[in-house]
Amino acid sequence: MMEAAAQSGSTHIAFRDWTGDRAIATVGTNAGAIALPFQEWRRFKEAFAPELIDQAATETSGKINHLVDPFGGSGTTALAGQFLGVRPTTIEVNPYLADLIEAKIAPIDVDAAAVAFGRVVERVGQSEAMTIPKFRGAPPTFVEPGVDGRFIFWQDVARRLVAYRDAIALEPDEAVKRLFKVLLASATVPASNIVVSGKGRRYRRGWQTRRPSPDVIDAWFRDGVLRALYDLRRFSDRKCRDYRLLRGDARQRVGEIDDLDLAVFSPPYPNSFDYTDVYNVELWTLGYLDSAQKNTTLRKQTLRSHVQIYRDMSFHGISSTTLQRTMQELEAASEKLWNRHIPAMIGAYTADMAIILKGLAEKLRANGRIYMVVGDSRYANIDVPIAAILAEISPGLGLEPLRVEPCRSMRASPQQGGRPELAESLVVLERR
Known part of the structure; x- marks a missing residue:
């Protein structure tokens, strides 16, 4: 059903899509997926391709009955799960995106x-x-x-x-x-x-x-x-029409999910940018936001992946030599950083991701897997290898790292030259 092939540094999967035709799309992005059903409702440059869900379900041993995505986004995981006959659970903090997901996966006359x-x-x-x-x-x-x-x-x-x-x-x-x-x-x-x-x-x-x-x-x-x-x-006659959508902070709601077999997702990347800003026009226009306080509350319910608003960046209980070394290098270059909280943000982001991974691991069956697409960052020419850091902390959370493989290269910020050189990686973890 799948054929892997290297092309221009990206991993490609040949996949028979829901229309019966063959489509090519990179695992790390939804490039090429615009022709697929439901994808044209809104363009999501940062979304991953639905082929990844099929790949994850194929590679995970045992029957896949329950699929989870703690960062719902465009709803790719939930929708693909329904087509594959797998019951999906999705968590989404952004109320506009949560409505968009539910509009795609809920029955409608x-x-x-x-x-x-x-x-x-x-x-x-x-x-x-x-x-x-x-x-x-x-x-x-x-x-x-x-x-x-x-x-x-x-x-x-x-x-x-x-x-x-x-x-x-x-x-x-x-x-x-x-x-x-x-x-x-x-x-x-x-x-x-x-x-x-x-x-x-x-x-x-x-x-x-x-x-x-x-x-x-x-x-x-x-x-x-x-x-x-x-x-x-x-596409009303899908193999599964059941679903569960949890609205709110993934760090809090991940504990409410049922036992699961597989999780596939892509979290916000620690690039100091608040992704809420991308959707502010929709949020204000349609009335999802109606006060500055609601906007601030929504921002604080997202991962600590940005420094656009002041937040407590303290954390504890994270053991990673790669994280420690990276934060020390960033602290040493603090005068070159545009925001002094960036080193602490990297640690806080890792701690937040540990909450998500631990919550998933506690409900994941033996030999169940987690597939996540994550992106590295760079500040003051110092690389922040997020994929390596998350793989490094996973054993302490009850998960075994199986592989970390580059999906594609992202462009660095204009301040860093804008070259396509930051790795976006697929991290695969398995429950012990």
Whole structure:
């Protein structure tokens, strides 16, 4: 079913996808997976390919009944598990991403959704133009005039988004409402004055003279709904339709999972960047966030992988000579670091990952496995070998490291030259 082949430094898996055709995608990224079902609902540059779940299930001895992903993201693991006939459990702290995952994996009445789409469009057409579109609690740069002439949405575009948001909120079916909400969210960034990269937002080149029509919202939402309903109908007969979605901090909720056979996931990488920022436009536009306090609370529920807000970076009980050496090197180069908390962040991140791995190990059956894709970092030209560190601490958590293999090379930050030289690795652990 699978064929491994080396190509340009990346591990590739040939995999018969759900449409019956063969597709090639790297294990460490979802490159090439855009043609697969459900992948076009929102682009996830950082997601791994669904082939990895098939590889993990094939290589793990015994029957796979329960599959876990403590960092749900785009829902790749949960969705692939359903297609493979394996019951998935997913944890996701970001409320927008949690809704996106559930919209993909929960049963939905497609015919009812199609009728509801007509109602939503009709409400939007009959809505009265609001003087100022309201995004409760959002930053002042959210809507024109913004601050110092900089803003994310032109007012007429913002009005159309609010009209759709309010029309969707009137739908009585929670599954349909959730589906439409995440599909509208996917139209927000394309209709805005910004672009989102792997490390945050920036204004589009020439955005001041690029004024999109509110009609682009109509087109994006319509096309998104049609595409989603097509996927949901075509792939409704999956081998497994059961699932469990736990919303919240993975460090707290990992203890609530049932006994499992396999875990496949990719956690946030310790690159000092808060991934919550990538989704802030969707979070504020759709009302997932309505105050600065909620934004801060959400950030604090993520792994300590960033220093964009102040957090307690203390930790204890982690035994790793590689971690200790790396932190000492970073401390020695503290004057070159852009933030003095970076050395402690690396230790805190490792401690947080230890909580996740220990929680999984306690519920993992004998010979059950963990497959995780992790990325190394670099600060002041000092390498932070996260994959090696996590493999090193795993025996103390009841897990045996089987292999650490590079998946692909990530680009270093512009300050480090931007070259594709940071390793992204697949770490495979087994329960003793």
